[in-house]
Structure formats: C-alpha cells, structure tokens
Amino acid sequence: MIPVLEKLVLHWGEMASRWGISRMVAQIHALLYFSPKPLAADEIVEALGVARSHVSNSLRELRSWGVVKMVHIRGDRREHFQSIQDVWQLFEILLDERKRREVDPTLKALREAQALVNDGAKTDTHTRERLREMLELFELMDNWFGGIRRLPLGSRVKLIKLGAKTGGWLR
Amino acid sequence: MIPVLEKLVLHWGEMASRWGISRMVAQIHALLYFSPKPLAADEIVEALGVARSHVSNSLRELRSWGVVKMVHIRGDRREHFQSIQDVWQLFEILLDERKRREVDPTLKALREAQALVNDGAKTDTHTRERLREMLELFELMDNWFGGIRRLPLGSRVKLIKLGAKTGGWLR
C-alpha cells in the first residue's frame, strides 16, 4: 500500500472506536474510499492482514449503511466493492445514522417519561422540570434536523459554507 | 428511586455506548441531572448498586468534563455532587467534547497527509483528489463550528430555534 494511503487507513481505524464503529469497518471503508479502483474482498484481506470472514462481515455492515456498493468487474468472477465517493453524501449518511442511533431512541424515552408524568406518576417538581427542558431540547434538535434534511443537498452545503465564513451568522 | 427517574437513568445507561461513554458515567450523570438535590457518592452507590470505587472514577470523569460539580452540604461531612442544570450548557459541553475527540484528530491527520502529498509523496491521482475533498469537508466543519461557537449562547439557541421552524432556512 502507498504510504500516504496506509497512513490514512490506519488513522481511520484508530478513530473508529471514537466514532462508535469497529476498527476494521472503518479501515475497510477508508481503503475503499481512497483507493483508485474497486477492490475484491481478497485484496482487502491482503492489504489489511485480517481474516477473510471478518472482511465479509464488515463489508456487510458497510453495505447495510449504504456507504459501500458491490460492483462487477468484467473478466473477474469475484465481487468488487467501492465506497461512495461524494464526501457530502457520505457525511449525510453518517449524520442520518447517528441521529437514528443516538437521538431518536432518547427522544422516544423522554416522551414516554413525560407521558407517565402527565398521567399522574409521582414525580418531584424539580425532576419534572428537568425532564420538560430536556425533552424540549431533543424535540428542537429533531425539528432542526428534519428541517435541514428537507432542503436539497446543494442548499445544505451552501448553508454550511455560509456559516463557516466569519460573520456569516450575523444577519 | 421514583419509577420515572429510574426509567430515565436506565435509558441513559443504555444509550451510553452509542454516545461513546461508559454506561456508569451516563447513569450517574442522569441521576444527578434529574435528582432534586445533590447526592453523596454513597447515595449513588446505593441507587445504582455499583462499586464505590467505580462511582469515584466515574465522578472524576464527569467533573473533568465540567458537567458535574462538587458541593458541600452543611452538617454533612461527605462531598456531594450535582450536575449542571442548564440543558443548553450541557449540550454545548457535549458538542465541544465530541468535536475535540472525533473531529480534531482526523483534521490533523488529513492535514499531515496533504502535507506529504504536497512534498511530492507518491500518490494516485484519484487518492489525491479524495484526500483533497475530505480535508476540505473537515476544514469546513471546523470553521463552521468555530463560527457558531463564537456567538453568545443565546444567539446560538435562537439560531437553532429558527432553523427548527418549517421554512426557517428559506431566506
């Protein structure tokens, strides 16, 4: 593997635990994203020095998220895999996935707790107030996300680019 | 523990792994956040049925993030702990921490890789292009975050509330 590529793949792997995914899944994705051509499972095995079965399972996970696609290369019997190339599309999938896993379940739990309180469950005033505020925050996040998600991708990108400029918010 | 409170604490614990923190840390924080009064370490031990030492370590972590403070209760020799109560402040700390752990190191790695390429390291054209795009995205995120972070908290909240409204972005 070319040094620069190797460095990136290893770093992706190191970051994996912080991103809440397994190291191998992250490494494989980095490899596919930065590689100039689709790779067969065996080539991934060779590049990363890992068990064939594990590559198979990791690829399944990546495909289930929609960040990696299977492609057929003519003249080769094996399946090949390639990552989505557009960073913004990748970013979007990542964000959706995180919201689904990290926000939605808690929003649900908070609503259920609120429902219990409304039905007269015994609760301290202070607890009730904290619950109300926390639920409000999560509802707001949910709406915010829904709102920005409804815009076409191009507008979202523009919006972020605007916000990145100094003073872009001040209007 | 009151049922509603217990439900919330258990849920926080379940979500912990998805949020990239340990279960106990999350449970303790939920307990302190929703509880009407500061709690002593022993009270946490009793409420959660966990080893004293573990509570101590988890509290240290929470304090290092600044989400939990120590308070003295007169007439009680023991230390007591309470969570920051303002949800927006909590949210902010969480976001800062995540950026620090999940974005900053990768931004650094991407810059280093880019520097290698600029210094003439052998790289495929395609790889180089993917690197450039990915770095651009991360730089943008970094700037965006820096920009919004520079606003006073109140403005940030307003901005999110605006974005949450349908059509709030369309102007």
Place this chain on the structure above:
DNA sequence: ATTTCATTTCTGTTTTTTCTGAAAATAACA
C-alpha cells in the same frame, strides 16, 4: 452434474473495556 472458486455462517479465541474489592491515602474531628 460435478468440480472449482468465492462467500458466508458459526464456534471458539483473543483482546479490550468495564467493573469490583481490598488496601492506601486523605481529611475531619476529638
């Protein structure tokens, strides 16, 4: 149809993370 190559499933091992309990350290009180 059977042989061959490729992929997946499954079981067990290794590694990592979380958590415990005893011992050491620290701080309050008399």
Place this chain on the structure above:
DNA sequence: TGTTATTTTCAGAAAAAACAGAAATGAAAT
C-alpha cells in the same frame, strides 16, 4: 495526636466486543 469517616488508587475478575479459522453454503464454469 490518635481515631474515625471518607475518598482514591490499583490489581485483577467479569463482561463485552473484536477477530480468526474451519466448515457449510452458494454460484459460476466446464
């Protein structure tokens, strides 16, 4: 200062996650 209450440190046990390798399944080619 000595005594007791409280907190922290640390080594290792228990639980969870990542990973390997063999066996089973499936799919193309002759």
